[in-house]
Amino acid sequence: MEFAILTGPILTLTFMIVQTSLVWYAHSVALGAATQGANATRLYGASPATGDAEAQRFLDQIGPALTDTTVTTRITGDRVEVVVTGEAQSVLPWMTFHVRQSASGPIERWIP
Template sequence: MEIVVVIPAVLLLLFLSIQVAMYSVARSVALNAAQEGLTAARGYNGSAAAGSARAQDFVTRAGGDLLTDTHVSVTRTATQATVTVTGSSLSLVPGLHWQIRQSATGPVERWIE
């Protein structure tokens, strides 16, 4: 009789632990995409469009299905660039949607005399 109670609890814990691992990987992909986009956006001849394209390309190549509904926003001023990647983690548990938001900020490369 106890096995009827234990097996569903064990399966729930198993699925929840896999879900946490998938969230962690998706979060890592989003952070790395933001850092890649920042590298392109903050370069001497870089632009916000170049940063956005590189970040989106990274998400497409590395994220696969783990990071869905992605959006990349890039802000570049004369002195600073910021890349933010948002999206959702793939869900094993129906109805559970974890949002991901990762940003990277750095100074813009420029020539100062």
């Protein structure tokens, strides 16, 4: 009888721990992709398409940590910003967890 009473809370706690881990991992992957994209775009003479491609390549190599991903690279003045958005994998089909991470940095430039 005690096992039947404790099974529900134990399963709920287990699913909460697994879901928290999946969301944390998705945030980490999105930040890694944004950083890779920003580093590629910061190079002298690189275009925003370079950052998009590098971030997407990173996401493709990692696997299905994020779904419905979008990579946006913006260059404003002498800075670049790469934003990666997506949804974390979910243990429960009726819950979605949106992830958004960004990385930025100065663009390399030639100063004589």
